[in-house]
Amino acid sequence: MAKGRIEISEHNCKGCTLCTIACPQGVIVMSTDRPNAKGYYPAMLVDPEGKCTGCALCAVACPDVCITVYRQVPARAARAGASV
Numbered sequence: 001m002a003k004g005r006i007e008i009s010e011h012n013c014k015g016c017t018l019c020t021i022a023c024p025q026g027v028i029v030m031s032t033d034r035p036n037a038k039g040y041y042p043a044m045l046v047d048p049e050g051k052c053t054g055c056a057l058c059a060v061a062c063p064d065v066c067i068t069v070y071r072q073v074p075a076r077a078a079r080a081g082a083s084v
Contacts, residue, residue, distance in 0.1 A: 004054020004071040006045050010034075013042035013066045022061035025051040042066075 006028075008019075013036065020028045020043060027047040036042050043066075045052065054071025 002053050002071055002073050003050060004052045004069060005047070006052060006054075006058060006070070007068045008043050008045065009066040009068075010036050010042040010044070011038075012064055013040060014038070014064060015040040015042055016063065017043070018061040018063065019043050019058035019067060022057040024055065024057065025053065027051050028058055 008028075010031075015030060017030060020030060025047075027045060028043050029046050031041045031044050034041070054069050056069045056071075059065075059067040059069050
């Protein structure tokens with residue numbers, strides 16, 4: 001299975017929670033103790049077990065384009081799709 005991670009621009013996040021709803025792994029939560037400079041409580045990745053697959057559903061759901069997705073595809077799966 002692919003592994004991934006995301007980075008959330010806390011400065012631009014308005015705390016709409018759409019990414020938390022979209023995440024099938026449930027690894028995005030809203031900050032409850034650290035508002036950003038605009039006064040919003042931003043989303044943050046909490047993934048100690050490495051469950052994020054880099055599916056990008058959170059990034060698609062984010063109306064303010066605050067999420068960058070990084071995805072690692074296993075080498076075997078990458079070779080299977082290549083044609084020679």
